[in-house]
Amino acid sequence: MAPQKRRTAFPKVLIESDTDSEQSSSEEEEEEQEVDPPSEEENENKDKIEDSNDAKKKGKATITISLKKVCKVCKKAGHEAGFKGATYIDCPMKPCFLCKMPGHTTMTCPHRVTTEHGVIPAPHKNIQNPVEFIFERQLRPGITSIKPPYVIPDQVNCAAIRYHSRRVTCLEFHPTNNHILLSGDKKGQLGVWDFAKVHEKTVYGNIHSCILNNMRFSPANDGTIYAASSDGTISCTDLETGISSSLINLNPDGWQGPASWRMLYGMDINSEKSVVLVADNFGFLYLVDARSNSQTGKAIMIHKKGSKVVGLHCNPFQPDLLLSCGNDHFARLWDMRRLEAGSSLCNLEHRRVVNSAYFSPLSGCKILTTSQDNRLRIWDSIFGNLDSPSREIVHSHDFNRHLTPFRAEWDPKDPSESLAVIGRYISENYNGTALHPIDFIDINTGQLVAEVMDPNITTITPVNKLHPRDDVLASGSSRSLFIWRPKEKYDDAERLDMRKIVVFGGDEKKHGKKSRDEYDDDDSDDEKFNFKGKNVKAKKSKKETTPYCRKAKR
């Protein structure tokens, strides 16, 4: 850094305090703004250094520090945005934080989550192509339209745990063992937790060196998990032994700068073809043969060049159909037999980045997407008209760079394929506490079926997964994991005392200097890694098993 000259004489400091305006009525204050724009200008610039002409002549500057209260959102005086107790007051100068439309705030938004979400109904579609006709005649009857009553896991009465040292990024239930939950975090750690025996967990710490973005169980072996990471590798880990190998490593030469560092985001497995599909941050799809552990063919550009492909999903019913989504504002439908750049069957347009796109879990006929424009979109039939979504549901799940992106997930048990779960970004004031519920939404009507929360969980819960067989919800909120079950099925005695949240060792505050790597909440998801390239073919993961309760959280 260039050496700086010290001023010989300290400049005159003028402090504009807020006292004047507080003494005057608010009406006066507003008037003052209107008739005297320069003063507003001054208010806008807190700590502004202003050289007066007089001072300039003498070679001294006058520092004007404005202590007048300004809105932290728009920097204008006369109002303030932020929490008043547990209620957040929006800045009236900005468009609605929920639906993004100007003219009102979240409080008065017609889509505000109170009893139901805003639904924008489908444009009337009366064009029926032959495929759609056949679908309606032959396949639709297979999907029950009779909705069984929803069972909502709405109480943390089983287990809560914290062993991740970074925010949770993904969750996966074991395909056969009902009590095993796998979790990945921003640091790349993989947790295996038996939530029936609350204290039993294993954390694999050296499989990946940064964000574990997605994971899937091997369809051939339920003791094996595949994971895609921003370190550019796909790992294949044996859950019993912790032995892990890399299927591919897209950064064999290590860190050569952000322009070349490839990160893996979307991942899924096509069990029919025994192919692991992954996609990277530059728009490319890679196919890896799960038997030979080798890449088949070349990488295919499936999204806009240079854009992240954050989600991949193979159709559960029709294995040749692939769904992808990413930062180019599109979800795209592909035929696996004809995969090449620009050959998508369909492009589902969104107004902003698409966080996730999933086929419905049973029939695979519907598509549910989550976009950064605060809308869930439902396409009712992949055989029908996909030019526009059948419905848009306004829901608060905005991007915040410090959070794992929200993804609406289907309930895999719901035979009517109408229930979805997604965490909510904006809070509500519940008895004086600002809480961020987990929303259960009927995607046919847009109605909010349930909002699930616990007064002890004040953090946002962007990661949620419903159990494939049991009435269980697993959620990841910041660094913690929670297991929810239906209140109605358990009496209060079984309710978990949230003070007994289990926090395992290795996460406890250390005294003295902490290394940057250890504690900074560095969300350096993409560019600023400091790791050397690793190209490990097979390695034994370090097992950190700490079977004791370390601390009771308030």
Added chain:
DNA sequence: ACTGGATGTTACC
């Protein structure tokens, strides 16, 4: 009970 810092995406030039 504060405050600072980490840093992805977008809008704008």
Added chain:
DNA sequence: TGGTAACCCTCCAG
């Protein structure tokens, strides 16, 4: 088209 400032409900440590 590339570079960069701005950015609304975080979260945790100090």
